[in-house]
Amino acid sequence: MARIDINRSGEMEVFVRVIERGGFSAAAREFRMTPSAVSKLVGRLETRLGTRLINRTTRKLLLTPEGAVFHQKALRILADIEEAERSAASAEQPVGRIRINTSASYGTHVLAPILAEFLARYPGISVDLIQTDKVVDLLAERADIAIRAGELASSTLVARKLGETRLMTVASPAYLARMGHPRTIADVNRLNRLGFCYVRASEGWRMMEDGATETISAKSKVQASDGEALRYMAIGGVGMARLAGFSVRADIEAGRLVEILPDRIMSEMEAFHAVYVGQGGQLPARMRVMLDYLAEFGRVS
Structure with missing residues (x-):
């Protein structure tokens, strides 16, 4: 699969969908990506931030304390972006x-x-x-x-x-x-x-x-x-x-x-x-x- 370059807001959206859907596979289907591509994207995000956001187990994903804070802020930022686009296009x-x-x-x-x-x-x-x-x-x-x-x-x-x-x-x-x-x-x-x-x-x-x-x-x-x-x-x-x-x-x-x-x-x-x-x-x-x-x-x- 071709490499996908995603900006910061795109990274946030993928990360939030992984948490909301409870796994990489469900989020991957929504974005029409492979589970491995989604996993690598979240991994790149963690590397860039210099901290682990998700603890991965064989059965589920758990947010770290840092991941929980990032998740809440990402939700607010994405909501602001959606509101700005809606206002501009309305x-x-x-x-x-x-x-x-x-x-x-x-x-x-x-x-x-x-x-x-x-x-x-x-x-x-x-x-x-x-x-x-x-x-x-x-x-x-x-x-x-x-x-x-x-x-x-x-x-x-x-x-x-x-x-x-x-x-x-x-x-x-x-x-x-x-x-x-x-x-x-x-x-x-x-x-x-x-x-x-x-x-x-x-x-x-x-x-x-x-x-x-x-x-x-x-x-x-x-x-x-x-x-x-x-x-x-x-x-x-x-x-x-x-x-x-x-x-x-x-x-x-x-x-x-x-x-x-x-x-x-x-x-x-x-x-x-x-x-x-x-x-x-x-x-x-x-x-x-x-x-x-x-x-x-x-x-x-």
Whole structure:
């Protein structure tokens, strides 16, 4: 029979089965080994530990005092291993910490409101929520999942779409009362446009006038690193901003913001995705249930 290399937990399991079954032959049948192979394995274990664990007689096996102590500890260790594997593989009660990197707008308006229900469903999961609108390296940031807006660059990441939202250009009623409501592209160019202080896929706002399309710069005196800061500045009357529809609809309904030239500024849709590093198709249960939850309750429109 070929030599079998067994690790420490495997040695413990064979030893425990020998004691439970009362002999080498019964344990050997369970592991599909020969009795001599089981006997040699226990002998190697005793040699490695430097002590006898079992006193062998022609009729039965008796644990030595050292063997009795080792047997009890081995039982606890094997039970802990089984519990750890069950927890890791269980889809019903996943455990562990999930690190999510998301834009400030998505984190504030979509993810934060649904987290309480998620944590109630899965009490064994903890969440670290890191908010930034800048695209990050998942591995460098130790993120499990990232929520990204806009077109995705080709990469080895796996993406799950969370819907699309219309980009809306907004400003506060007070700002428009002070500066005047824009009616043309020239009017928009005259107003202060709030933008992002890092490179984005689109560096301007596309507008249509007299059948022609023109892109105007979004650069301004005041820029920010996340959409929520731009939203608050727009509400405060600093200027106008172009933001995800789901983040400003409540402000428009409440009269804190007004949409500017919806018939002139081209209606552009921005897609949102949950992206993660593929692991050969085998995701930890904690990530699998989070991705399923986002796909059901974390969609944007």
